[in-house]
């Protein structure tokens with residue numbers, strides 16, 4: 001049995017995994033000098049196909065914290081996340097719901113293996 005928060009956190013983590021591939025590819029093709037890349041909106045809607053233009057250095061900052069994500073500002077769900085930075089065309093959010101935060105930490109692709 002999954003709670004709603006768990007389901008949301010898992011969906012957002014899947015989008016995060018895809019964005020990790022996008023970030024890797026962008027860095028490779030641009031020899032580390034890339035500025036912007038088209039990332040997927042990391043929201044809770046599994047059918048969301050929104051693309052967000054995010055500078056790679058900002059993306060890296062978002063990934064430094066396992067509980068922060070990039071979303072279309074219109075897709076933010078205040079019951080589980082709050083906006084920490086508002087930018088042109090996207091928002092950086094942090095998971096404030098404890099259950100959701102625990103899952104996204106567990107699924108963090110950059111976490112050190114235990």
Ligand SMILES: [Zn+2]
Pocket residue numbers: 041042043044045048049050071072075
């Ligand atoms: Zn979305």
